[in-house]
Amino acid sequence: MAKRVVVNRYRCAYCGACVAVCKFNANELVETFLVIDEEKCNGCGICVKVCPMNALEVVS
Amino acid sequence: MNYDVVVIGAGPGGSLAAKTCAERGLSVLLVEKRQEIGAPVRCAEGIGKKDLQKFVEVDKKFIAAEVVGAKIYAPDGTEITLTEEMAGNEVGYVLERKIFDRHLARLAAKAGADVIVKTTAIGMERTKDSVKVKLRRMGEEFEVGCKIVIGADGVESRVGKWAGIDTTLKLNEIESCVQYLMTGIDFDPEYCHFWFGSNIAPGGYVWLFPKGNNSANVGIGVMPSLAKRSPKEYLDEFVERNYSNGKIVEVVAGAVPVKGEIETAVADNVMLVGDAARHADPITGGGIANAMKAGYYAGIVAAEAIQKGDCSAKTLRRYDELWKNDFGKDLARKRKLQQKLIKMDDETLNKIMHTLANCKLEEISVKAMIKELIKRHPKLLWDLKDLFL
Ligand SMILES: Cc1cc2nc3c(=O)[nH]c(=O)nc-3n(C[C@H](O)[C@H](O)[C@H](O)COP(=O)(O)OP(=O)(O)OC[C@H]3O[C@@H](n4cnc5c(N)ncnc54)[C@H](O)[C@@H]3O)c2cc1C
Ligand code: SF4
Ligand code: SF4
Numbered sequence: 384m385a386k387r388v389v390v391n392r393y394r395c396a397y398c399g400a401c402v403a404v405c406k407f408n409a410n411e412l413v414e415t416f417l418v419i420d421e422e423k424c425n426g427c428g429i430c431v432k433v434c435p436m437n438a439l440e441v442v443s
Numbered sequence: 444m445n446y447d448v449v450v451i452g453a454g455p456g457g458s459l460a461a462k463t464c465a466e467r468g469l470s471v472l473l474v475e476k477r478q479e480i481g482a483p484v485r486c487a488e489g490i491g492k493k494d495l496q497k498f499v500e501v502d503k504k505f506i507a508a509e510v511v512g513a514k515i516y517a518p519d520g521t522e523i524t525l526t527e528e529m530a531g532n533e534v535g536y537v538l539e540r541k542i543f544d545r546h547l548a549r550l551a552a553k554a555g556a557d558v559i560v561k562t563t564a565i566g567m568e569r570t571k572d573s574v575k576v577k578l579r580r581m582g583e584e585f586e587v588g589c590k591i592v593i594g595a596d597g598v599e600s601r602v603g604k605w606a607g608i609d610t611t612l613k614l615n616e617i618e619s620c621v622q623y624l625m626t627g628i629d630f631d632p633e634y635c636h637f638w639f640g641s642n643i644a645p646g647g648y649v650w651l652f653p654k655g656n657n658s659a660n661v662g663i664g665v666m667p668s669l670a671k672r673s674p675k676e677y678l679d680e681f682v683e684r685n686y687s688n689g690k691i692v693e694v695v696a697g698a699v700p701v702k703g704e705i706e707t708a709v710a711d712n713v714m715l716v717g718d719a720a721r722h723a724d725p726i727t728g729g730g731i732a733n734a735m736k737a738g739y740y741a742g743i744v745a746a747e748a749i750q751k752g753d754c755s756a757k758t759l760r761r762y763d764e765l766w767k768n769d770f771g772k773d774l775a776r777k778r779k780l781q782q783k784l785i786k787m788d789d790e791t792l793n794k795i796m797h798t799l800a801n802c803k804l805e806e807i808s809v810k811a812m813i814k815e816l817i818k819r820h821p822k823l824l825w826d827l828k829d830l831f832l
Contacts, residue, residue, distance in 0.1 A: 395561075396483070396621075396694060396695070396696035396733065397483060397599050397696070398485055398522070398696035398697045398698060399485075399597060399599030399697070399698060400598070400617065400619055400696070400697070400698030402598075402599035402622070403598045403599050403600075403611070403612045403700065404611065404612050404614065404617060406609075406611040408601070412476075412479065412561060413476070413563065413597050414476050414561055415477070415478070418537065419624055429614065432614055432619060432667045432668075433614060433619050433667045434470060434619070434673065435619045435620055435621045435673055435674045435697070435698070436621070436673065436675055436696050437624055437673045437676075437695045439723075440789075441451065442685060
C-alpha cells in the first residue's frame with residue numbers, strides 16, 4: 384500500500400509547523416485540529432521531521 | 444457581502460493591518476479561524492520596548508514582566524551579559540500574548556474593522572479587479588468579495604500559495620519549537636536567558652523569559668535539518684538538568700520561519716504580512732515587531748491602491764519597498780549570518796563567546812558583535828564583512 388502520514392491527536396499541539404513545510408498542501412490546521420488529506424499526501428515524511436511533538440508518523 | 448479589504452489571520456500582523464486600513468477609511472473584515480484570538484499561544488513573548496511603543500500604548504495588563512538585559516551562555520557555560528541599551532533595545536518586555544493579541548484585535552474593531560472568529564479562509568478566486576474569498580464558518584461555506592486580500596495567516600500560511608507565491612519552507616528554513624511555562628524555578632528575573640550548543644539545541648537555542656512570580660517561558664527552537672531528535676526531547680533533557688524541581692503549567696508548540704527575506708510579498712490584489720511573508724528574524728526568531736510593522740505598511744498601501752483604483756501587483760509593489768527598506772535587508776543579512784553560525788562546532792562557539800566576554804563593546808548589537816569578531820577572528824566570518832562592516 385502507498386505511504387502516507389498519520390497524526391497522533393493525543394500528541395499534536397496544534398502548531399502548524401507541518402503545514403508550513405508540506406509542498407503538496409496535503410495538511411491543514413483547521414479551527415482546532417490538524418487534518419491530513421489522504422489523497423494528496425504521498426508520505427514523503429518531511430512534516431515528520433519538523434513536528435516538535437513527535438505527533439506524526441509515516442505508515443503504509 | 445463586500446469589503447475593500449479582507450485580512451486573513453488575527454495575529455499581531457493581521458490586527459495592525461486591519462486597524463490601519465480602517466483608520467484610513469476602508470471597509471475591512473478581519474477573519475480568524477481560531478475560536479479564541481491569541482490562544483493557544485505560539486510564542487516566547489519577548490519584544491523590545493521601542494518596537495512595542497511604536498504601535499501601541501503600553502498597558503500593564505498585557506505586560507507579564509520587564510527585563511533589563513540578556514544573558515547568553517556558551518556551550519562551556521561562559522556567560523555574556525548584555526544590558527538593554529547595549530542590546531539596542533532588542534529586549535525589554537515579556538508580553539502576555541493571550542491578552543495582547545486580543546487587545547490588538549479590539550483596537551482594529553474600535554477603528555471600524557469587522558471581526559469574525561472561528562472562521563477559516565479556505566480559498567480565493569481572482570476576477571478582473573476583485574477577489575472572492577471563500578470562508579468556512581462552523582462547517583458552512585460562504586463568500587466575501589473584496590479588492591485586496593491581506594494574508595496574515597502565520598507560519599502555516601496558505602494565502603501566498605493561493606496567489607502564486609510559493610512560501611513552503613525547507614527543513615533548514617524553519618525552527619521547530621517547544622516551550623513550557625514553568626513555575627517554582629530559580630533564575631535571575633532581571634534578564635532573558637539564552638543557551639547555545641550543538642547538544643543543547645542544534646541550529647537554534649534554549650531560552651528562558653521571565654513571566655513574573657518565579658515563573659518563566661522555558662523553550663527551545665531547533666533546526667530540523669540538523670536536529671537528531673525532536674525539540675521536545677532536547678528541552679526535556681535541558682529542564683531535567685537545570686530545573687528539575689519546576690512545575691510545567693503550560694505546553695506550547697510552534698514553528699518560526701527563518702528563511703530570511705523573500706523576493707516579494709505581493710501579487711495582484713494580495714499582500715502577505717508577518718510570518719506569512721516569513722518576516723521573522725532568522726537569528727533571534729522574533730517576529731512580533733516585524734509583523735506589526737508589515738501590517739501597518741500593508742494597511743497604508745492598501746488605502747493608496749484603493750484610492751487610486753488600481754490593486755495590481757505593480758501598485759502593491761510599494762508595500763515590498765516599504766518592508767524591505769525597513770527590515771528586509773536586515774533579514775537577508777541575518778540569514779547569511781545564521782548559515783555561518785549553524786555550521787560552527789561548539790569549540791568555535793566557545794571561542795567566539797570568550798572573545799565577546801573579554802572585550803569591552805560599547806554597543807552589543809548583533810552588528811557590533813560581528814564587527815568585533817571579524818576583527819579578532821578574520822577567518823571565521825571574513826566573507827560576512829561586506830554585509831556588516
Ligand atoms: C515558540 C515560539 C517562540 C517565539 N518567541 C517569540 C518572541 O519571544 N518574540 C517575538 O517577537 N516573536 C516570537 N515568536 C514569533 C512570533 O510568535 C511570530 O512571529 C508572530 O506571532 C507573527 O505574527 P503574525 O501576525 O504574522 O502571525 P500569527 O501570530 O501566527 O497569527 C496568524 C493567525 O492567522 C490565523 N490563521 C491562519 N490561517 C488562517 C485561515 N486560513 N483563516 C483564518 N485565520 C487563519 C491563525 O490562527 C493565527 O491566529 C515565537 C514563535 C514561536 C513558535
Ligand atoms: S508526508 Fe509529505 S506530503 Fe504527506 S503531509 Fe507530510 S509533508 Fe505533506
Ligand atoms: S507539527 Fe506536529 S504538533 Fe504541530 S500541528 Fe503538525 S502534527 Fe501537530
